[in-house]
Amino acid sequence: MCLAIPGKVLSINREEVPMMGKVVFGGIEKQVCFDLLPEASVDDYVVVHVGFAISKMDEQEAAQVFEYLKTMEDMRELEDDKPV
Amino acid sequence: MKNEPITLSCPIPISDYKNVLLAHGGGGKLTKQLIETMFVSQFENEHLSPLHDGAIINTKGGRLAFTTDSYVVNPLFFPGGDIGKLAVHGTVNDLAMCGATPLYLSAAFIIEEGFPMEELWKIVCSMSDAAKEAGVTIITGDTKVVDRGKGDKLFITTSGIGEIRTEVNIHPARAKAGDVIILSGAIGMHGIAIMSVREGLEFSSPILSDTAPLNELVAEMLGVCSDIHVLRDPTRGGVATVLNEIASSAHVGVIIYEENIHVSQEVQGACELLGLDPLYIANEGKLIAIVPAEHSENILATMKQHPYGKDSVIIGEIVSEHPEMVVMRSKIGGNRIVDMLSGEQLPRIC
Amino acid sequence: MKFIDEYRNGDTAKQFAEAIAAITTRSWTIMEICGGQTHAIVKYGIEDLLPTQINLVHGPGCPVCVTPVEMIEKAIVIAERPEVIFTSFGDMLRVPGAEKDLLTVKARGGNVRIVYSPLDAVKIALQHPEKHVVFFAVGFETTAPANAMAVREAHRLGLNNFSILCSHVLVPPAIEAILSSPMNMVQGFLAAGHVCTIMGYEEYLPLAERYKVPIVVTGFEPVDILQGIYMTVKQLEEERCEVENQYARTVRREGNIVAQQLLAEIFQVSDRAWRGIGIIPKSGYSINPKYEQFDAEKRFQLNHITAAESESCIAGLVLQGIKKPHECSEFGKRCTPEHPLGAPMVSSEGACAAYYHYKRHQIATQ
Numbered sequence: 079m080c081l082a083i084p085g086k087v088l089s090i091n092r093e094e095v096p097m098m099g100k101v102v103f104g105g106i107e108k109q110v111c112f113d114l115l116p117e118a119s120v121d122d123y124v125v126v127h128v129g130f131a132i133s134k135m136d137e138q139e140a141a142q143v144f145e146y147l148k149t150m151e152d153m154r155e156l157e158d159d160k161p162v
Numbered sequence: 163m164k165n166e167p168i169t170l171s172c173p174i175p176i177s178d179y180k181n182v183l184l185a186h187g188g189g190g191k192l193t194k195q196l197i198e199t200m201f202v203s204q205f206e207n208e209h210l211s212p213l214h215d216g217a218i219i220n221t222k223g224g225r226l227a228f229t230t231d232s233y234v235v236n237p238l239f240f241p242g243g244d245i246g247k248l249a250v251h252g253t254v255n256d257l258a259m260c261g262a263t264p265l266y267l268s269a270a271f272i273i274e275e276g277f278p279m280e281e282l283w284k285i286v287c288s289m290s291d292a293a294k295e296a297g298v299t300i301i302t303g304d305t306k307v308v309d310r311g312k313g314d315k316l317f318i319t320t321s322g323i324g325e326i327r328t329e330v331n332i333h334p335a336r337a338k339a340g341d342v343i344i345l346s347g348a349i350g351m352h353g354i355a356i357m358s359v360r361e362g363l364e365f366s367s368p369i370l371s372d373t374a375p376l377n378e379l380v381a382e383m384l385g386v387c388s389d390i391h392v393l394r395d396p397t398r399g400g401v402a403t404v405l406n407e408i409a410s411s412a413h414v415g416v417i418i419y420e421e422n423i424h425v426s427q428e429v430q431g432a433c434e435l436l437g438l439d440p441l442y443i444a445n446e447g448k449l450i451a452i453v454p455a456e457h458s459e460n461i462l463a464t465m466k467q468h469p470y471g472k473d474s475v476i477i478g479e480i481v482s483e484h485p486e487m488v489v490m491r492s493k494i495g496g497n498r499i500v501d502m503l504s505g506e507q508l509p510r511i512c
Numbered sequence: 513m514k515f516i517d518e519y520r521n522g523d524t525a526k527q528f529a530e531a532i533a534a535i536t537t538r539s540w541t542i543m544e545i546c547g548g549q550t551h552a553i554v555k556y557g558i559e560d561l562l563p564t565q566i567n568l569v570h571g572p573g574c575p576v577c578v579t580p581v582e583m584i585e586k587a588i589v590i591a592e593r594p595e596v597i598f599t600s601f602g603d604m605l606r607v608p609g610a611e612k613d614l615l616t617v618k619a620r621g622g623n624v625r626i627v628y629s630p631l632d633a634v635k636i637a638l639q640h641p642e643k644h645v646v647f648f649a650v651g652f653e654t655t656a657p658a659n660a661m662a663v664r665e666a667h668r669l670g671l672n673n674f675s676i677l678c679s680h681v682l683v684p685p686a687i688e689a690i691l692s693s694p695m696n697m698v699q700g701f702l703a704a705g706h707v708c709t710i711m712g713y714e715e716y717l718p719l720a721e722r723y724k725v726p727i728v729v730t731g732f733e734p735v736d737i738l739q740g741i742y743m744t745v746k747q748l749e750e751e752r753c754e755v756e757n758q759y760a761r762t763v764r765r766e767g768n769i770v771a772q773q774l775l776a777e778i779f780q781v782s783d784r785a786w787r788g789i790g791i792i793p794k795s796g797y798s799i800n801p802k803y804e805q806f807d808a809e810k811r812f813q814l815n816h817i818t819a820a821e822s823e824s825c826i827a828g829l830v831l832q833g834i835k836k837p838h839e840c841s842e843f844g845k846r847c848t849p850e851h852p853l854g855a856p857m858v859s860s861e862g863a864c865a866a867y868y869h870y871k872r873h874q875i876a877t878q
Binding site: 080081082083084086095096103104111113114115116123125127128129130132133135136137139140142143144146147150151154 | 513514515516518519524527528531534546547548601628629630631632651652654655657658661665668704705706707709710735736739758760761762763764768770771774
C-alpha cells in the first residue's frame with residue numbers, strides 16, 4: 079500500500095469490457111484498466127496501481143509543491159529582514 | 163478435511179529448509195548459505211574457498227583459470243540474445259574476471275524430448291558466433307536427452323579455461339581502503355529484458371539484454387594497469403550482491419553514490435512498475451573493477467574507448483569504516499545500507 | 513520520468529529539510545502509516561536529513577505485517593490443495609505462518625503464482641476451468657477496489673472456479689486504535705496518499721478534531737515526505753490540529769467516487785484482526801453475502817483454523833510506535849530477515865526489517 083506510479087494515457091478502448099487502455103511509464107507501455115477512472119482521456123497523466131488507473135494527475139497542483147517552497151523562502155527572507 | 167480445530171504454535175525459524183527453494187538459486191543470502199553449508203563443506207579445498215567467479219590453478223607452465231556455469235534461462239530466446247549466446251559470454255566473462263585470457267570452452271547440453279531441432283540449430287549457431295567474437299574455441303562437449311516433462315526444454319553447461327599473466331593478481335580479498343570502484347555501464351538491462359517477456363511488458367524502444375563478452379575490455383584494462391585488485395561481473399543478484407560479497411571477502415566497507423549509477427529510462431520505468439530495485443537485477447555484459455586510486459582515471463579513460471565500456475563511470479570507493487557493509491548515498495543526501503537479498507527479489511505492490 | 517523525478521530532486525529535498533530544522537523548537541513524534549512511505553524513508557535515508565528532535569515512527573502501514581498468522585495458515589491450507597491455483601501479490605509469499613510460508617508450499621509442488629494485477633488471476637481462472645483459482649486479496653483501501661473488480665469481473669463472466677481470500681484492512685480505525693491507546697506517544701500523522709486517493713480525506717477530520725492531532729495526507733517521493741513532515745511540524749509548532757493535503761496533485765477531498773461505489777457493492781465493513789494488535793472493530797472488509805460464492809473462506813470452510821502469535825515477538829508494540837525495533841530483545845539475534853519471528857521483519861517495509869537494513873550500523877556504533 080501502495081505502489082502506484084504516474085503514466086501518460088496513449089489510448090483507451092471504450093468499447094472493451096472492462097475498459098482497457100495503454101499507458102506509458104517513461105518508455106514502458108502497459109495495458110491498464112480504466113473502469114475505476116472512466117473520465118480519463120488520451121494525453122492525461124494518471125496514477126496506476128496493480129494495473130488500474132485510480133486518479134488523474136492535476137498538473138497545477140503538481141507545480142504547487144515547488145510554489146510552496148518559494149513561499150517559504152519569501153517568508154524566511156521577510157523574517158530575516160525584520161528588525162531584531 | 164479434518165474436523166478438530168487446528169491450533170498452531172509460534173513460528174519456528176524458517177532457515178532450516180527441508181527442500182530446495184527457487185530462492186536458493188537467487189544469488190542472495192540463501193544461495194550463499196546453500197553453497198557454504200553443502201558444497202564448500204564437502205568439497206573443501208584452497209582453490210574453492212575464495213568463491214570467486216573462477217578457480218586459479220598453478221601448473222608448471224603458469225597459472226590457469228578454470229570455471230563452470232549452467233544456463234537455465236527461461237525464455238530461451240529474449241530481446242538481445244538467447245541461451246546459447248549467454249552460455250558462451252557468461253563463461254568467457256567469468257574467466258576474464260579472474261584476469262585470464264579465455265582459451266577453450268566445453269559445452270554440455272541437456273535437451274528435453276520434443277524440443278524443436280530448428281530452435282536447437284539457432285542456439286548452436288548463436289554459440290558459434292559468440293565464441294568467434296570472443297576468440298575462444300569450443301573443444302569438447304556432451305549431449306543428453308531426457309524424457310518429456312523432465313527438463314525445461316534446454317539446459318546448457320559451459321566450462322572454460324584461460325591463461326593468467328604472471329603480474330596479474332585478482333582476488334576478492336585484495337580490495338583495500340582507498341580503492342576506487344568502477345562500473346562499466348548502465349544496469350538492469352538483462353534482468354528486465356527477460357522479465358519483459360515473462361510479464362508481457364511492451365516498450366516504445368525495447369530493452370535488449372546487455373549480454374556481451376568482456377575479455378577484450380579486461381585485456382585493455384590490464385594493459386594499462388596490471389595491478390587491478392578485483393574484477394566481478396554483476397550477474398544474478400546484481401551490483402548489490404557483488405559489492406556485498408567483495409566487502410565480506412576483503413573485510414572492508416563500501417560506499418557508492420546513487421547519482422553515479424546509470425539506469426536507463428525504460429529500465430527505471432519497469433522497476434517502478436514492478437516494485438523492483440535495479441541494484442539487484444542481473445546484468446550480463448557489465449563489470450565492476452576495484453582499482454588502486456592512482457590508476458583509476460587512466461583505467462576509466464581506457465574503458466571508455468571500448469564499445470563495451472563506453473559508459474563506464476566511477477561509482478564509489480572502498481573504505482575502512484563499517485566493514486562488510488555496503489552503504490549508498492542517495493540522490494537526496496541520505497544514507498541507506500544496501501544489504502544482501504535473502505532470496506529472490508519479488509515484485510511488490512506495497 | 514515525469515511527476516516522479518522532480519520529486520526526487522536533491523536540492524528541493526534539502527531545502528525542505530532545512531526548513532524543517534528552522535521551525536523545529538522541540539521534540540515531536542510523527543507516525544507514517546504506509547509501507548510505501550516507510551520504504552521511501554529507508555531507501556533515501558530521509559531520517560539522516562531531519563533534525564534529531566523529529567522522531568519518525570513506522571506504523572502498521574504494511575498489509576503484509578498486519579495480516580494475522582491464521583490468515584497465512586488459511587492461505588497455505590488452500591494453496592496445498594491439488595485442485596487449486598493460488599495467486600498472490602509478491603509481497604505475501606515470504607510471510608511466515610506457523611511452520612512455513614507460501615514460497616515453501618511452491619517448492620513442495622503447490623501451484624502458487626505471483627500476479628501483478630487481480631485481473632490476471634481472473635484470466636488464469638478462465639484459462640483453467642479444471643482448476644479452482646484463489647486470489648489472496650490483501651491490502652488497504654488502495655488495493656481493495658482492484659480486488660473488488662476481480663470479483664465483479666468473475667461474476668460478469670459467470671465463473672464458478674474463482675474466489676478471493678479476503679484480508680483487507682482500513683486505515684482510519686487503525687489510527688483511532690493507536691490514538692486511543694493509553695500508551696500512545698504519536699503527536700502527528702502522515703496519512704497514506706494512495707489510500708486517500710481512493711477514499712478521500714473526510715474520514716480524518718473527526719479524528720484530528722477528537723484527538724487533537726495534525727494529519728497531513730502525504731505522497732511517496734522524498735520531496736513529498738519532507739514537505740508532509742514540514743507541514744506536520746508547522747502545525748505542531750503552531751498548536752493546530754487540522755487535516756491538510758500535501759498530495760493534492762493526486763488526492764481530492766472526496767476521493768474516487770466510482771471506486772467507493774464498487775467497494776460498497778462488493779464488500780462490507782467488518783471487524784478485523786490485526787497481527788500483533790488484535791481485533792479492531794469495523795477495521796476491515798469482508799465479502800458482501802450477495803457475492804459469497806467468491807469468498808474462499810466460505811468455499812473451503814476454513815473457520816476452524818486458529819494460530820497463536822510468537823510469544824517473543826513484540827510486533828504489536830512496534831506497529832503502534834510504542835517500542836522501536838531495536839528495543840526488542842530478539843532484534844538482530846534470533847529475529848533477522850532470514851529467520852523472522854514476526855511479520856515486521858519479513859516485509860521490506862516492515863518497521864523491523866527497515867531498521868535492520870538501515871539503522872543496524874548506526875545502532876552498533878553508538
